[in-house]
Amino acid sequence: MTYEGVMQKIGILFGTTLFVAAMVLYTALTIDIGIAFTAMMGGMFGGIAIMLALFLIRPKNPVPLMMTYAVFEGAFIGGISLFFESMYEGIVFQAGIGTLSIVAGMYGLYASRIIKATPMFQRVVISLTLGIMILYAISIILYLIPGSIQVPFLHTSGPIGIGLTLFILVVAALNLVLDFNFIENGIKQRTPKVGEWWGAFGLLVTVIWIYVEMLRLLSKVRSNMN
Numbered sequence: 001m002t003y004e005g006v007m008q009k010i011g012i013l014f015g016t017t018l019f020v021a022a023m024v025l026y027t028a029l030t031i032d033i034g035i036a037f038t039a040m041m042g043g044m045f046g047g048i049a050i051m052l053a054l055f056l057i058r059p060k061n062p063v064p065l066m067m068t069y070a071v072f073e074g075a076f077i078g079g080i081s082l083f084f085e086s087m088y089e090g091i092v093f094q095a096g097i098g099t100l101s102i103v104a105g106m107y108g109l110y111a112s113r114i115i116k117a118t119p120m121f122q123r124v125v126i127s128l129t130l131g132i133m134i135l136y137a138i139s140i141i142l143y144l145i146p147g148s149i150q151v152p153f154l155h156t157s158g159p160i161g162i163g164l165t166l167f168i169l170v171v172a173a174l175n176l177v178l179d180f181n182f183i184e185n186g187i188k189q190r191t192p193k194v195g196e197w198w199g200a201f202g203l204l205v206t207v208i209w210i211y212v213e214m215l216r217l218l219s220k221v222r223s224n225m226n
Contacts (some may be wrong), residue, residue, distance in 0.1 A: 003187055009199070024078025025081065051205065062194065122178060128171045165220060172206060
C-alpha cells in the first residue's frame with residue numbers, strides 16, 4: 001500500500017459513485033421521475049448484498065464487487081437525493097457541505113492525534129456500529145411487512161427522533177477514524193496493494209452513511225420548523 005495508490009482507488013470508487021448518481025438524477029428529471037425511486041430501492045438492496053458478500057467472502061480480488069457496489073450506491077444516492085430535495089429544497093447541498101465538513105474535521109482530529117484509534121476506541125465504535133446495523137436491519141424487515149410497522153423514533157421528527165439520528169451520525173463520523181487508521185497502518189506496514197482497495201472501500205461506505213444521516217437529520221429539523 002502507498003498513499004498515492006490509496007488516493008487513486010478513492011478517486012475511482014468515489015468518482016464512479018458520483019457519476020452514476022448524476023446519471024440517475026439526469027435521467028429521472030428528463031425522462032421519468034419514477035426512475036429515482038427504482039434506483040434508490042435497487043441501489044440500497046443491491047449495495048447491501050454486495051457489501052455483505054465482500055465482508056463474508058473476502059475475495060482475493062475484490063475490485064469487481066467493489067466497483068459494482070459503487071454503481072449500486074451511486075444509484076441509491078442519486079435516488080435518495082432527489083427524494084429529499086423534492087421535499088426540502090436545498091437540503092442536498094446542505095447535506096453535502098455537512099458531510100465534507102465532518103470528513104475534514106474528523107481527519108483533522110485524527111491527524112493531530114486529538115482522537116486516537118486505541119483498541120478500546122475501536123471496540124466501542126465497532127460495537128455501536130453493529131448495534132445500529134441491527135436496528136437498520138429490523139427497520140427494513142418491518143418496512144417490508146404489510147402494515148407499515150416502524151421502529152420507534154428512528155424515522156420520527158420529534159426531539160427523541162432527532163436525538164437518535166444525531167447519535168447515529170456521531171457514530172458514523174467516528175467510523176472515519178477507523179478508516180483513517182486502517183489506511184495509515186496499511187501504508188506503514190507495507191500491506192499488499194489490495195489493501196488500497198479495502199481502505200478506499202471502507203471510506204466510501206462510511207462517507208455514504210454520513211451523507212444519508214445528514215439528509216435524515218436535516219429533514220427532521222426542517223420538518224419541525226414548518
